[in-house]
Structures are given as C-alpha cells and as structure tokens.
Amino acid sequence: MIPEKIKAAFLVGQMDMEVRTIPVPEMPPGGALIKVHSTGLCGSDINRIRYTTSDEARVLGHEMTGEIVMIDPNVTDYKVGDHVAVGHVHIPCMHCDYCRHGSPAMCRQFKEVRVDPGGYAEYVALTHDHLAHSVIKIPEGVSDAAATFIDPLGCCLRAVYKSKVRPFDKVVVVGNGIMGQLFVMLLNQMQVEVIAVDISEYRLQKAKGFGAAHILKSDNGKLEEEILKITEGKGVDTVFLTFLNQASLDNALAYVRDGGNLCVFAPPVHELELKMDYFSFFRRELHMFSSYSSHIDEIIDTMQWITSKKVDVEKLITGTSDLDNLLDTVKNLTEEDFKIIVNP
Numbered sequence: 641m642i643p644e645k646i647k648a649a650f651l652v653g654q655m656d657m658e659v660r661t662i663p664v665p666e667m668p669p670g671g672a673l674i675k676v677h678s679t680g681l682c683g684s685d686i687n688r689i690r691y692t693t694s695d696e697a698r699v700l701g702h703e704m705t706g707e708i709v710m711i712d713p714n715v716t717d718y719k720v721g722d723h724v725a726v727g728h729v730h731i732p733c734m735h736c737d738y739c740r741h742g743s744p745a746m747c748r749q750f751k752e753v754r755v756d757p758g759g760y761a762e763y764v765a766l767t768h769d770h771l772a773h774s775v776i777k778i779p780e781g782v783s784d785a786a787a788t789f790i791d792p793l794g795c796c797l798r799a800v801y802k803s804k805v806r807p808f809d810k811v812v813v814v815g816n817g818i819m820g821q822l823f824v825m826l827l828n829q830m831q832v833e834v835i836a837v838d839i840s841e842y843r844l845q846k847a848k849g850f851g852a853a854h855i856l857k858s859d860n861g862k863l864e865e866e867i868l869k870i871t872e873g874k875g876v877d878t879v880f881l882t883f884l885n886q887a888s889l890d891n892a893l894a895y896v897r898d899g900g901n902l903c904v905f906a907p908p909v910h911e912l913e914l915k916m917d918y919f920s921f922f923r924r925e926l927h928m929f930s931s932y933s934s935h936i937d938e939i940i941d942t943m944q945w946i947t948s949k950k951v952d953v954e955k956l957i958t959g960t961s962d963l964d965n966l967l968d969t970v971k972n973l974t975e976e977d978f979k980i981i982v983n984p
C-alpha cells in the first residue's frame with residue numbers, strides 16, 4: 641500500500657532541519673516511484689547542512705537505493721519489486737557537445753533534472769530519464785546500503801580513470817575521510833602503491849587497514865622528505881587531493897614527480913584562490929585536472945567493484961540514522977565517522 645502522505649527531512653536553514661509530512665510524490669509519465677531504503681549521507685550534504693546561506697526549504701540526499709513500488713506500464717526494463725540504486729539525481733542529455741566529449745556533468749541539462757523530493761524522504765519519484773540513464777538494478781547479494789556507494793565510489797573511479805594510473809605506480813591520497821578511504825581501497829586493488837596522508841592518526845591507521853602501503857601525518861614537517869625517500873628521490877606519479885588548501889597544494893607540488901599528475905578532487909577549504917608557481921608547473925610538465933561527479937559507464941563499473949567486494953564498502957559504514965535524527969547525526973560526526981546510512 642502506497643500511503644497518501646510521506647515523511648521527508650527538509651533543510652530549512654544553516655544547521656536547521658525539519659521533518660515534514662507531504663503528499664506522496666507524483667510518478668511522472670514513463671517513470672517510477674520507489675520506497676527509499678537507504679540513502680548515503682554525502683559530504684556535500686553535510687556541507688550544505690552546515691554552511692547553507694539559503695533559507696529555501698529543500699530535501700537533500702542523492703545516494704539513494706530502494707524498491708520500485710509503482711512503475712509506468714510502458715517501462716519494460718524494470719518491474720515492481722526490483723531493488724534499484726540511483727547513480728545520479730541529475731541526468732545529462734547524452735547528445736550535446738559536453739556529453740559527447742565525456743563531460744556529462746557539464747551538460748546544461750544536467751542539474752535541471754532532479755528527483756522528487758530527494759533521498760531523505762520515504763518515497764521518491766524517478767523520471768523516465770532516470771530509469772534510462774541513471775538507475776541500475778542491485779545485484780543479488782549486495783545490500784541496499786552497500787549499493788548507495790555507486791555514487792561516491794563512481795566519482796573516485798572516474799578520477800582514477802582520468803589519472804591513467806598504472807599498476808605499480810606510486811600515488812599519494814591526501815585526506816583520508818570517506819573519499820580518501822575509497823581511493824585507498826580501489827587503488828590498492830589495482831596494484832598501485834598508495835601513500836595515505838592525513839592529519840588524523842585514527843584515519844591513517846584505517847587507511848593502512850584498507851591497503852595503504854605507507855601512512856604519513858600531514859603535519860610532521862617531513863612530508864616531502866619522506867615521500868622522496870619512498871620514491872627513490874623521484875616523487876609520486878599522481879596525487880589525489882581529496883582535501884585542498886594552500887598547504888596541501890604546496891606539499892603536493894613538492895612531492896609529485898616531474899611530469900606527474902595532480903587530481904583536484906575537492907573544492908578548496910576556506911580560501912578560494914590558491915597560488916602556484918606556474919613557471920615551475922610549465923617547466924616540469926605537470927598535469928593538473930579536476931574530477932567531479934561520474935558517468936553512467938563508471939557507475940556500471942563501480943557496481944562490479946561493490947558486488948565483487950574487491951572494494952568492501954560496508955567496512956566504511958560507521959552509523960545509521962532515521963529522518964528524525966538526521967540533524968543530530970550531523971552535529972555529532974567525529975573523525976571516526978566515514979559513511980552514515982540514512983534509512984527513511
């Protein structure tokens with residue numbers, strides 16, 4: 641039985657949320673209605689909850705999985721009862737110049753398509769485009785909670801593909817929060833030698849457990865020296881910056897090898913304009929790129945990493961929350977939290 645009214649957690653201001661009762665979202669033509677089982681609490685949601693300057697009430701949550709409870713009879717790829725994961729709440733058009741050149745997240749249509757109302761709700765309506773380009777069935781043996789990782793792990797996989805890292809490369813992963821730990825797990829499985837760098841000893845020890853060959857405290861004053869020692873004086877092939885500020889950028893430029901890669905995987909913290917020695921950047925033939933979001937192809941690959949448990953994402957789930965406790969959960973996050981799963 642689909643209820644007429646459902647609960648949804650609205651962000652209504654900075655560190656301010658309200659659980660409201662709203663009409664069940666309407667299923668669009670060609671779309672489906674899902675009962676949400678698990679939605680990952682994403683770092684981007686945490687930042688919006690902490691720092692939003694908007695007081696427009698909205699429902700966040702995009703790393704969602706659930707069960708199809710209603711579907712347009714013309715849709716044949718899915719049926720009622722299927723467990724599905726939503727790779728993206730935004731959908732690219734798949735045929736504009738951005739899409740055709742491999743940048744679907746830059747598609748001008750991308751952010752115009754959303755789900756109604758958002759993953760922190762009991763039910764969510766998906767459009768026909770979601771079913772065609774973003775939703776995948778959750779394979780047997782994969783939990784709904786694990787399947788929520790197709791979004792964050794898909795973003796890491798895209799960055800790894802863009803970096804063209806090869807087996808036996810040496811790389812640094814800066815920042816060992818949830819995204820950093822996913823990089824460590826993934827790169828370790830790809831036979832890449834990972835040096836994890838973080839300020840938190842707790843997170844470094846976790847990274848070691850997940851396969852980092854070396855762990856280094858970012859504030860020990862000897863980062864460059866130690867990384868050069870590990871790499872016989874050359875520096876690392878690639879740096880994944882999941883934490884970006886002037887200091888982490890300066891450090892990365894010092895320990896990346898000549899001709900190496902810098903992947904900017906996070907927005908800068910506090911200061912938007914960072915400085916760099918462009919003469920050295922030019923002469924050293926460094927390659928710097930950003931990676932944001934992921935593509936349906938990467939999402940399909942990601943599900944295989946999850947299903948095979950080669951990247952055992954469940955090990956990163958450190959807590960659960962319901963809608964009523966979501967704000968308190970965000971308030972009480974510590975360095976020991978990686979992924980919180982919200983069960984509406």
Ligand SMILES: [Zn+2]
Pocket residue numbers: 682683684702703791792
């Ligand atoms: Zn996310």
Ligand SMILES: [Zn+2]
Pocket residue numbers: 732733734735736737738739744747748749
């Ligand atoms: Zn497009």
